Amino acid sequence: MRFKDLKIFQKNINLDKQTPALFLDRDGVLIKDNHYISDPKRVKLELGVMDLLRFAKKNGWITIVITNQSGIGRGYFNWADYDDVTKKMLSEISESDLIAAIFANSFVSSDSENSWRKPGTGMIMESLKYFNINLQKSILVGDRITDLQSGVNAGISNLVHLLTGHGMTERESVLKYMKNDFFYFKDKKSNIKLFDNLDELLASKSL
Numbered sequence: 333m334r335f336k337d338l339k340i341f342q343k344n345i346n347l348d349k350q351t352p353a354l355f356l357d358r359d360g361v362l363i364k365d366n367h368y369i370s371d372p373k374r375v376k377l378e379l380g381v382m383d384l385l386r387f388a389k390k391n392g393w394i395t396i397v398i399t400n401q402s403g404i405g406r407g408y409f410n411w412a413d414y415d416d417v418t419k420k421m422l423s424e425i426s427e428s429d430l431i432a433a434i435f436a437n438s439f440v441s442s443d444s445e446n447s448w449r450k451p452g453t454g455m456i457m458e459s460l461k462y463f464n465i466n467l468q469k470s471i472l473v474g475d476r477i478t479d480l481q482s483g484v485n486a487g488i489s490n491l492v493h494l495l496t497g498h499g500m501t502e503r504e505s506v507l508k509y510m511k512n513d514f515f516y517f518k519d520k521k522s523n524i525k526l527f528d529n530l531d532e533l534l535a536s537k538s539l
């Protein structure tokens with residue numbers, strides 16, 4: 333039984349120097365959230381993805397995708413379907429060096445703080461084994477509150493919540509965790525910015 337999946341695309345990143353990472357959720361951030369997507373034909377990039385990925389790369393950021401895929405654990409689709417969706421997504425992006433790694437898990441619940449399933453920190457912590465990432469300078473972008481909680485838990489200093497994907501329905505709960513420009517979770521806090529979509533994030537010059 334496979335619960336976790338890890339694809340590393342950039343093995344030769346300079347590990348001597350700490351690098352800021354752009355942690356992107358997949359469904360609702362990188363690609364359109366098509367409810368437990370398993371058909372590659374339904375893969376569509378979200379608005380502004382390419383510009384953001386290119387900008388990040390040009391400015392020395394590495395982009396890491398972290399995605400919960402509980403549809404596998406629930407038996408709605410399998411890892412082979414997931415692989416097909418990943419292939420299609422990468423072919424849509426087409427420029428192979430824009431994404432450094434993709435982490436995925438099929439868990440249906442997050443039973444510990446270090447679970448790979450967000451809000452657990454497992455996928456972010458795992459990425460630190462492969463890349464020399466400066467979490468204080470990194471940004472995590474998500475449409476769900478669990479994305480943001482995972483980022484705070486892991487010590488990522490900057491969070492972004494979007495209205496794409498499930499963002500519209502989650503925004504109200506996100507606001508409840510916020511005070512001024514901070515997002516609080518348990519005994520930790522991170523800076524947070526709210527945008528409609530990735531285009532607005534790029535235009536904000538946050539990177």
Ligand SMILES: [Mg+2]
Nearest residue numbers: 357359360475
């Ligand atoms: Mg999402």
